[in-house]
Amino acid sequence: MELANTLSQDGKSGGGVLAHLERLETQMNRSHKKLEEAQSAQAVESALGTKIQKLRCLRDKLRAEVRERQARVKASTADVEPDQTLDISEQEILERRQENLKAILQAYRFTGISGKLTSRGVCVCISTAFEGNLLDSYFVDLVMQKPVRIHHHSIPVFIPLEEISAKYLETNIQHFLFILSEHLNAYSGRKYQADRLQSDFAALLAGPLQRNSLCSVLSFTYNVELKGRSFPFGARLLYKDLTAALPTDVSVTYQGMDALPSTWEEQRAAHENLFFKKPLHRVFNSFARKGEELDVNLLF
């Protein structure tokens, strides 16, 4: 949220420089008009001198601004480092350079954002991963015109693509891609955790795992064993921050009929804490491994 505010402020700050320069110009124009009304030629003459000074100042500032912007454009289009090779035939040098460049183009997928040129623009591929596991990739096909638009894409409908592109696509395309990547990676991570819970720990779940497509609301009941007795707990996890893979709200409740023994109140609170801090399947991993009363001290 803060970033969004500052970005629009940033646009103003860039406009601020131009606006500032424009203000100088209007000031100048105003003083120019005043001077025209003056009677004596000498007044006109000296006023002209002042005007020239102000014009020079404005011109110098504009020159500096243009230089700086040109430098930025140049910096972003600097060449890729040439390959170091021995004295071989030119053909081989070219071939080697070609292989090198192709490899680097392929390597972009490891940044999480890569792309293939198309006739109308670029097809960007956003890769996702969670805890080192490489997961699904999504693509966004962009048309490089004024304005930039999305030709088609494979982003799931519950990801706020419209919102994100309305905010950033036209002004800051890098931001658009990285913020989209944030959302997709978080979604992928949540989905991975829910899938793992369902597949690996079905034995510990008392009922089906209830989830929405965005995997931002999860609800399930699980049994915790203690000295031969089984205690049912219900958990509800809310992920209000769509760019995070850990929940923002957790509530664990005792589902049994009889009163909850006091030691188990500590357990219940400890479980809540665990769900906040660790990925879902890891929490269940520790439940499964212990199989006995969890040492509360270990959890904090």
Next chain:
Amino acid sequence: MDSHRAEADALEAEIRALKRACLELPAPGEDTSRVRQSFQGIYQSDSEEWKSSKNQRRHLGRLESELRFLSTLTGIRIRSYSKKTEDLTGTEMAEKSIKKVLQRHRLSGSCHMITFQLEFQILEIQNKESLSSVITDLSIIMEPTKYSELSEFVSRTEERRDLFMFFRSLHFFVEWCEYRKRTFKHFKGKYPEIVHLSKGASSSCMGIRSPSQPDFELVIVWRIHVDEAGKVLPRLDLLTKAPLRALELDKKGVIESAPLSFRTLLGVLGIEATLESLIKSLCAQS
């Protein structure tokens, strides 16, 4: 008289031309138009390559343009990359149609002023149903090391083997650094006598001091923090410097409560408006 007239006219014409040039070049923060220009540049250079008879040179030129475009699009320039593959499939695995391959990757490049060198391993296991790829090791070297805010982030990322988060957080970190630099430069340009950047515009400190009262100083410390989850957030603090006599006279404790008031103001006005109002309030007489 005439020569002055002529000079004024010439200056006005030049100013008009410079303004046009300014509008055509992207302002800081307007990356999309830069990316669009880079894309158009590909096809322009491509038509030049048609004139050359060497097929390979044309192909090479195209690849170079594509690479330049990708680095403009992502903000990340990959300078070199190499990969080694090791087949770990044992005979037992092969019988069950399971294939196990270990890839070792080496990647180096830069993102604005930060350069990085990565070495990571990916274990690929292919069985009848599916293919799984897992990053099993990640090691990161980053320069310059002066960004102490990043060293903790780097070790956390290595521990989690979160390759994509590294690049994402790097992008946001660099964007914030650039924004901070632009903001400091803007205020220095607008109030040159009052704003002091003793360590330059790329540092994290901006001083505000009125020339008529040099003993009073406000220092804005603007750090950029990467949290546990890889989120990049600005952290601004206000430090005050006042002569002892002034502190004694300050019955209401205005100076003491300034840092807290600063935080509140940030929440209400945002960064730029807060800094502007601070500068104006300190130098109300100027």
